[in-house]
Amino acid sequence: MNNLIKTKKSLGQHFLNSNWVLSYILNSAEINPKDIVVEIGPGRGKLTKELSKLAGSVKCVELDQELLSYLNTTFPENSNVEIIYGDARTIDISSLVYSNEYKLVANLPYYAAMPIIMRFVESHNSPKSIVVMVQDEVARNLTALPGKLSIPAVILQNFGVVTYVKRIPPSAFKPSPKIFSAIIKIELFDSPAIDNENQQMFFNLIKKGFASKRKKLYNNITKSFDIEKTVFQNILTKYNIDKDSRAETLTFDNWKNLYLSMKTNGYHSNV
Ligand code: SAH
Numbered sequence: 001m002n003n004l005i006k007t008k009k010s011l012g013q014h015f016l017n018s019n020w021v022l023s024y025i026l027n028s029a030e031i032n033p034k035d036i037v038v039e040i041g042p043g044r045g046k047l048t049k050e051l052s053k054l055a056g057s058v059k060c061v062e063l064d065q066e067l068l069s070y071l072n073t074t075f076p077e078n079s080n081v082e083i084i085y086g087d088a089r090t091i092d093i094s095s096l097v098y099s100n101e102y103k104l105v106a107n108l109p110y111y112a113a114m115p116i117i118m119r120f121v122e123s124h125n126s127p128k129s130i131v132v133m134v135q136d137e138v139a140r141n142l143t144a145l146p147g148k149l150s151i152p153a154v155i156l157q158n159f160g161v162v163t164y165v166k167r168i169p170p171s172a173f174k175p176s177p178k179i180f181s182a183i184i185k186i187e188l189f190d191s192p193a194i195d196n197e198n199q200q201m202f203f204n205l206i207k208k209g210f211a212s213k214r215k216k217l218y219n220n221i222t223k224s225f226d227i228e229k230t231v232f233q234n235i236l237t238k239y240n241i242d243k244d245s246r247a248e249t250l251t252f253d254n255w256k257n258l259y260l261s262m263k264t265n266g267y268h269s270n271v
Contacts, residue, residue, distance in 0.1 A: 012109030
């Protein structure tokens with residue numbers, strides 16, 4: 001029956017077609033019978049079926065209307081799976097789950113992977129952990145070391161520890177994508193390193209620091225903040241950061257210290 005439903009490329013539909021990949025996802029997610037699992041994009045339910053055997057309950061968010069009736073037949077009302085129609089980039093997470101006591105597991109639609117990940121980590125109801133399949137390039141970007149850090153990689157470290165689990169070949173999916181994929185795991189902190197109230201200003205500092213890739217950090221920062229070059233360089237030196245550093249070389253703790261120092265001294269963004 002499910003073969004009658006047309007595969008929609010525009011919704012990033014690449015269905016899992018490999019048992020060893022399923023095992024990798026399930027093992028990394030460490031699901032136990034007490035767990036509530038949220039799955040984004042259940043598709044034809046291959047991962048969902050395994051999740052339903054291991055977890056207490058599974059709540060799925062799917063944007064393809066056509067798949068809903070199929071999924072509702074496969075997972076009837078008396079099962080431990082609930083199918084919710086919606087867009088995971090904008091869904092009201094508090095209507096799905098009532099606390100942080102849940103795990104997010106998904107083979108994500110790649111076009112929307114970052115907005116979905118950020119929506120969940122930034123939510124007041126963020127999960128305990130996230131195990132997701134994304135494009136390999138995105139996975140490498142998010143788990144890069146200082147020297148190759150990017151804005152999303154630094155921002156994610158405010159919320160948890162990100163690890164690269166496994167590279168996955170195109171043959172694991174049907175239809176096969178053109179690119180490699182990878183499973184990543186994010187273990188969220190009980191509370192973010194920089195609290196909600198300060199997050200927008202903290203992220204703004206990071207974004208401004210990365211503004212022009214070819215420029216040194218002090219150039220990017222002095223362009224956007226009311227701070228003298230020498231004053232900023234003194235702050236860098238105070239935290240043992242080379243005064244000629246570029247943004248991608250700073251560790252998360254470097255960013256955190258810079259932010260706290262600039263805040264204490266009242267330096268404001270002027271753009
Ligand atoms: N989990 C399935 C399907 C993965 S493909 C499997 O592994 O086989 C990605 C799935 O995400 C598709 O079912 C697609 O319809 C769904 N999807 C795409 N965009 C979405 C969005 N914005 N919100 C929720 N689901 C989405």
